[in-house]
Amino acid sequence: MTYTLYGSPGTASFCVHWMLIELDVPFTFHALDFEKGEQRAPDYLKLNPTGHVPTLVMDGVAYGEAGALLSLLAERHPATNFAPAPGTPERGLYLQWMFYLADTLMPAFRLFYYPVEGAGPGQEEATKAQAVIRVERVLARADALLSDGRSHLLGNRMTAADFLLGMLARWSRNLPKTAFDWPHLGAYVRRLRAMPSYQQTHRREGLSGWI
Numbered sequence: 001m002t003y004t005l006y007g008s009p010g011t012a013s014f015c016v017h018w019m020l021i022e023l024d025v026p027f028t029f030h031a032l033d034f035e036k037g038e039q040r041a042p043d044y045l046k047l048n049p050t051g052h053v054p055t056l057v058m059d060g061v062a063y064g065e066a067g068a069l070l071s072l073l074a075e076r077h078p079a080t081n082f083a084p085a086p087g088t089p090e091r092g093l094y095l096q097w098m099f100y101l102a103d104t105l106m107p108a109f110r111l112f113y114y115p116v117e118g119a120g121p122g123q124e125e126a127t128k129a130q131a132v133i134r135v136e137r138v139l140a141r142a143d144a145l146l147s148d149g150r151s152h153l154l155g156n157r158m159t160a161a162d163f164l165l166g167m168l169a170r171w172s173r174n175l176p177k178t179a180f181d182w183p184h185l186g187a188y189v190r191r192l193r194a195m196p197s198y199q200q201t202h203r204r205e206g207l208s209g210w211i
């Protein structure tokens with residue numbers, strides 16, 4: 001299996017980068033320079049027509065969408081148990097959280113960081129205020145789930161959903177309330193950040209300010 005990940009430090013590619021490191025599989029990481037608009041270069045658009053990262057090339061075929069990439073990787077490496085198998089009791093909750101995080105929390109963060117996409121130019125502050133409300137709603141729900149003492153979203157082991165939430169929690173650092181303003185979520189983020197694979201991803205991407 002050969003993997004090539006296209007990404008940019010600290011962005012939506014972080015969770016895939018992190019899982020690849022945790023899986024301990026060989027891969028190549030191509031960092032795109034957003035300042036230079038490399039995500040919109042014709043060669044990259046051939047791999048991912050959305051002009052977004054991440055893109056993961058698996059055995060010569062390019063795929064996008066962070067949540068889908070995490071699920072695919074988890075399924076290709078079943079020994080890790082990062083994706084509960086169809087028919088198991090955790091499967092439903094797993095799918096629910098993967099989709100909820102990918103189609104509710106991630107777009108809310110996108111609105112916060114790309115506010116012009118909400119209601120257009122001149123409306124950025126109002127868009128950001130709405131985005132914060134949406135983010136906080138999801139973080140509060142994750143905190144409530146974790147309040148029963150479980151170590152991870154689906155129970156007491158790591159799944160692909162934790163890679164997604166662990167990355168998204170990092171994006172709360174520029175919002176009025178960060179993940180640490182919810183006690184159970186804060187403890188959960190501390191556990192994820194202590195993982196050697198998380199710290200390695202952070203280091204390799206040259207990030208600062210959240211560990």
Ligand SMILES: N[C@@H](CCC(=O)N[C@@H](CS)C(=O)NCC(=O)O)C(=O)O
Pocket residue numbers: 011012013034039051052053054064065066067102106110
């Ligand atoms: N739905 C996409 C969203 C990815 C996304 O928004 N990526 C951002 C970085 S966090 C990006 O590529 N931004 C560059 C741009 O919009 O020009 C996914 O889950 O992969």
